Amino acid sequence: MQAPVRQGRSSCRGSDMPLSLNPQTRLLVIAPHPDDETIGTGGLIQQVRAAGGEVRILLLTDGDNNPWPQRWLERRLWIGAAERARWGRRRRGEVERALRKLDVPAQALHAFGWPDMGISVSLRQDFAPLLSAMTQQVQAYRPNVIALPALGDRHPDHSAAHVLLRLALTGQAELPTLLTYLVHGHAAEQPSERMLIDSTAVQQSTKLSAMAEHHSQMALSAARMLRLAGRQERYERVEPVKRQGLLCSLPWQPSPLWLPWLRLTLAGHAGVRVWSWNEAPRVRDAAGRHALQLPPEMDGQGTLFIKLHLDLPSPWIFDRWGWWEV
Ligand SMILES: [Zn+2]
Structure with a gap:
């Protein structure tokens, strides 16, 4: 079922942080892997689209380092480079179909093809090109809202994505609203500012049908995936730490x-x-x-x-x- 797209204004309820969405909203979603866009931000994406705003997805990896579902679905034990690349293409197709369900046009998906399970290592060993790619995307799109993984997410690709995005914004005169989403781990007990997304029943059902497009992830872990996608979306606002001394x-x-x-x-x-x-x-x-x-x-x-x-x-x-x- 497709979420209705309507022009106008809407707002997301926040216990502390109301966010006004309107046709000028330009949301950038940082997704380390295919499925993060749906699990983490499927409701927010639909609400931005419903308000007439624009959405861009920055997909950092194709999720190709995902051996157990691949072994199961392809009935093979050994996974070499060619098999891995094929799995990445499969997952890229899944994210494209999920985004179609969420009313995001195909050209809004920008994929880096970085190594899955390797962003932290790349950050240490090959920092400049990663930062430059991230900076170029932000400068070209000029988002006013960015949804990015939480720094405290326990998956190393997620936390490294947070670091790279934040560093790409260094020196920018006007910062977009930065909203973090958590997929792996537990939220801080006392978040700074928190926003909850009140999805309509139709939006929630659309989000679950977008999740179902990620067949490769549903094959072994449907219950977990549906539980993650079925949670109420919750974001925390980034408040930069004020450093004192060295x-x-x-x-x-x-x-x-x-x-x-x-x-x-x-x-x-x-x-x-x-x-x-x-x-x-x-x-x-x-x-x-x-x-x-x-x-x-x-x-x-x-x-x-x-x-x-x-x-x-x-x-x-x-x-x-x-x-x-x-
Ligand atoms: Zn992920």
């Missing part, structure tokens, strides 16, 4: 067992620094916690993010520590 308290107290493999990444608009835990310029703050002495050249760069990760192969895809805004 000493940054670290939110982690890692076990000494991990120390040989721990890496700290600091990302700012001008670049990325990676240290081993032992080589990082750390001190103990007044409370005895670990703190990072920011390099002077990173000061004055605006927003900075820091991440702790283990430099060990792991079958576990979710972040243990994740990114933090400094």
